[in-house]
Amino acid sequence: MGTILECxxxxxxxxxxxxxxxxxxxxxxxxxxxxxxxxxxxKTTLIKLANELLVPTAGEILIDGMVxxxxxxxxxxxxxxRVYFDERMKVxxxxxxxxxxxxxxxxAKATDMLGSLGVxxxxxxxxxxxxxxEKVQLAFVMSRAAKLYLLDEPIGGVDPAARDFILNTILRxxxxxxxxxxxxxxxxxxxxxxxxxxFLAGGRxxxxxxxxxxxxxxxxxxDECFREVFRC
Amino acid sequence: MLGKLIKHELKATAxxxxxxxxxxxxxxxxxxxxxxxxxxxxxxxxxxxxxxxxVPALAGGAEADMxxxxxxxxxxxxxxxxxxxxAIVTLVVIILRFFRNLLGDEGYxxxxxxxxxxxxxxxxxxxGVIWSVCSTxxxxxxxxxxxxxxxxxxxxxxxxxxxxxxxxxxxxxxxxVVLLMLVGAFVGVLMLYxxxxxxxxxxxxxxxxxxxxFIIIYVVTSFVTAGAMLAVSFSSGTIVAPFxxxxxxxxxxxxxxxxxxxxxxxxxxxxxxxxxxxxxxxKRKLNLA
Numbered sequence: 001m002g003t004i005l006e007c008x009x010x011x012x013x014x015x016x017x018x019x020x021x022x023x024x025x026x027x028x029x030x031x032x033x034x035x036x037x038x039x040x041x042x043k044t045t046l047i048k049l050a051n052e053l054l055v056p057t058a059g060e061i062l063i064d065g066m067v068x069x070x071x072x073x074x075x076x077x078x079x080x081x082r083v084y085f086d087e088r089m090k091v092x093x094x095x096x097x098x099x100x101x102x103x104x105x106x107x108a109k110a111t112d113m114l115g116s117l118g119v120x121x122x123x124x125x126x127x128x129x130x131x132x133x134e135k136v137q138l139a140f141v142m143s144r145a146a147k148l149y150l151l152d153e154p155i156g157g158v159d160p161a162a163r164d165f166i167l168n169t170i171l172r173x174x175x176x177x178x179x180x181x182x183x184x185x186x187x188x189x190x191x192x193x194x195x196x197x198x199f200l201a202g203g204r205x206x207x208x209x210x211x212x213x214x215x216x217x218x219x220x221x222x223d224e225c226f227r228e229v230f231r232c
Numbered sequence: 233m234l235g236k237l238i239k240h241e242l243k244a245t246a247x248x249x250x251x252x253x254x255x256x257x258x259x260x261x262x263x264x265x266x267x268x269x270x271x272x273x274x275x276x277x278x279x280x281x282x283x284x285x286x287v288p289a290l291a292g293g294a295e296a297d298m299x300x301x302x303x304x305x306x307x308x309x310x311x312x313x314x315x316x317x318x319a320i321v322t323l324v325v326i327i328l329r330f331f332r333n334l335l336g337d338e339g340y341x342x343x344x345x346x347x348x349x350x351x352x353x354x355x356x357x358x359x360g361v362i363w364s365v366c367s368t369x370x371x372x373x374x375x376x377x378x379x380x381x382x383x384x385x386x387x388x389x390x391x392x393x394x395x396x397x398x399x400x401x402x403x404x405x406x407x408x409v410v411l412l413m414l415v416g417a418f419v420g421v422l423m424l425y426x427x428x429x430x431x432x433x434x435x436x437x438x439x440x441x442x443x444x445x446f447i448i449i450y451v452v453t454s455f456v457t458a459g460a461m462l463a464v465s466f467s468s469g470t471i472v473a474p475f476x477x478x479x480x481x482x483x484x485x486x487x488x489x490x491x492x493x494x495x496x497x498x499x500x501x502x503x504x505x506x507x508x509x510x511x512x513x514x515k516r517k518l519n520l521a
Contacts, residue, residue, distance in 0.1 A: 014519070048520075051343075051344050052343070052344075053339075053340070053343060053344070053518065053520055054518070054519060055515070055516050055517075055518075069348070070233075070346045070347055070348050071346070073344055073345065073346040073347075074346040076344070078340075078344050080340040082337055082340065083337065084337050084338055084339075084340040084341040085338070085341070086244065086332075086333065086338055088244075089244070093243070097240055100236050100239075100240070101233070101236060101345045101346060101347070102345075102346070
């Protein structure tokens with residue numbers, strides 16, 4: 001199916017700090033990939049580079065063969081690790097914005113998901129709880145038939161019941177020809193849905209493998225391997 | 233895509249400005265009504281008996297004059313404050329829309345839309361200038377309203393007609409001053425954008441960094457503008473002999489023309505520089521918190 005995301009010697013430094021150090025790997029289209037690593041390992045930096053929210057210091061990152069820009073943003077559906085809504089906007093204003101800018105946005109699907117969350121379309125964002133805002137954001141992101149979903153810590157900081165909801169939402173709604181990249185350090189929760197894993201440590205890639213291969217080779221679960229690789 | 237961005241930007245800012253303009257219009261009209269002169273109904277009650285009859289407490293005597301005076305002062309102060317409010321709110325909205333919507337958390341949504349950074353900056357710039365122009369025009373109209381209300385309008389109109397009668401160059405000057413103001417509106421907004429785009433790279437505190445960047449940009453552009461004006465003065469000889477009357481009218485008109493064109497040119501140059509600076513910072517140096 002080809003490569004959807006490719007990093008070649010990708011390096012990003014912030015002053016003296018090296019967040020990513022010559023990272024090289026490829027992600028094949030159509031897979032669900034876990035970007036795994038402890039806090040500060042460079043997961044968010046990598047995802048921000050893929051979204052053109054940062055520019056590489058050296059090396060390159062390619063999305064479907066293209067340098068990040070307006071064209072790659074058409075095919076990426078991105079869930080950042082924070083709430084990004086304008087508090088004075090209504091939920092429907094944001095839905096209208098997605099519909100306006102993203103050709104692959106399915107408004108009916110989003111409306112449906114919001115309905116099942118019990119969110120009123122004419123509600124102002126400032127009246128919603130943080131958890132609800134996160135779910136609304138996920139509903140918008142997953143209502144796109146994107147080629148690549150970049151989900152940054154979608155289950156970080158939520159209770160286990162909400163984790164199940166989020167994972168089910170992702171699995172039920174993603175475009176099956178698309179690729180999903182989920183960054184997290186909560187591995188046991190998502191291990192069962194992953195096809196491949198990328199382990200990041202201190203800005204370097206320490207392992208890129210399919211989950212089946214990893215289990216076969218190590219005779220352990222991804223979670224156990226992770227704990228071993230990142231033992232403090 | 234630029235059209236869509238502008239549409240959403242207008243939608244996001246319209247509510248604030250429509251309320252602001254409505255409140256300003258009410259205060260401006262109130263101010264015109266209580267201004268002594270043509271419509272000065274409260275202290276020249278005898279001239280407008282029917283309306284005065286509806287406000288009997290103010291309709292005559294020293295007491296009424298005083299009450300009218302106090303009220304007039306309050307309304308005039310409110311009018312003065314509302315002009316300041318127009319300027320401040322316009323400025324604050326222009327700043328916040330860029331700072332929050334592109335450089336803050338909202339940037340995670342906006343900057344990942346399939347739109348170029350140039351289009352983002354341009355849409356915000358155009359909408360900011362549109363509101364600046366609207367605010368300025370409204371304040372100017374309220375000033376005209378005061379002129380009409382005080383009865384000074386005729387003198388103003390006469391004076392203006394005399395000014396226009398000075399010759400065809402006057403029309404050119406009016407056009408150039410309007411052009412200068414319009415270019416100035418673009419440049420003012422772009423200077424703010426450039427400062428905010430540079431700010432986070434100067435200091436850890438983004439707001440402090442932006443203020444510092446603005447001061448630097450302001451000082452540099454002031455020097456450039458002053459230098460250009462001085463250069464015109466030197467080349468025309470007015471500095472060498474500042475108190476000499478101009479030799480003839482043709483030369484003095486030409487000098488005003490030169491000043492205006494240089495002012496427009498320098499402003500436009502500063503605007504272009506700020507545009508490229510902002511564009512570079514937002515494209516290459518952006519790092520959302």
